[in-house]
Amino acid sequence: MIKLIALDIDGTLVKRRNVVSKKNIKAIKEARKKGIKICIATGRNISRAKNIAKAIGLDSAQEFLISLNGGATFKYNENAEPIMVEEHLFELEDFKFIYDVAKENKLSCFSYAKDPNIAYILKRDLFTYVLKKFSHRKLIKYNRETVKDTSYKIVVYGKPKGISTLKNKLKDKEFEMFSWSYVPHSSNVEINPKGVDKLYSLQNVAKSYGIKAEEIMYFGDSDNDQKALQWAGQGIAMGNSKKHLKEIATDSTKTNKKHGVGYWIQKTILV
Incomplete structure (x- = not known):
């Protein structure tokens, strides 16, 4: 029943x-x-x-x-x-690790921060603009030295090769990773904390x-x-x-x- x-x-x-x-x-x-x-x-x-x-x-x-x-x-x-x-939020060092790897691979990031009014990004583009419009969050440029907040979920978008490299580098961290529903699966990934x-x-x-x-x-x-x-x-x-x-x-x-x-x-x- x-x-x-x-x-x-x-x-x-x-x-x-x-x-x-x-x-x-x-x-x-x-x-x-x-x-x-x-x-x-x-x-x-x-x-x-x-x-x-x-x-x-x-x-x-x-x-x-x-x-x-x-x-x-x-x-x-x-x-x-x-x-x-x-x-459940990312540990700050895990959050920084994901953004650092994404930056190395010239990917775009949008995070749903604990503060419901902001989202951390690496660059402004159509991807972050669309998510800003939907979420009504203010876009904050990621700075490794000054960031203190962390996030519930991170969405990453970019070229398939960069996404593949990102997934491989994050594998040992055992984060939960899913293909984002709205664009081709090889060019995106949603990331949540382990478990x-x-x-x-x-x-x-x-x-x-x-x-x-x-x-x-x-x-x-x-x-x-x-x-x-x-x-x-x-x-x-x-x-x-x-x-x-x-x-x-x-x-x-x-x-x-x-x-x-x-x-x-x-x-x-x-x-």
């Missing part, structure tokens, strides 16, 4: 224009009426996930929101406010509820969903997922544009 449904956002819960479809919202709310808990697990920052959480009633139901690939987990309180219950990913935080959420892995249904479409898809009792890959994710998932549903989340909940839970 499913007791918790966990949902990725981009490529899963929403389609274009950052909108959750009425079909998805209806199915999620009907599942909640059956006593099933709902949780969001996203790579987004909390500021870009709050509207989605509100659309599916996460705030009023006082449920959990996992952000930044597990970097920060929030639980809504009785006033429908997201309260941080867990956070920090969506699965780690989802396991903590499940533990707080006293819910077992086999009682969880997880929906996702990207590399940062892979471990959670494999761990959950029912890992459901979206129809728009890559082939390797569909192969490791329990099953697959329709695409995000065809309301795959709502379709599957209706088909398997609300019957």
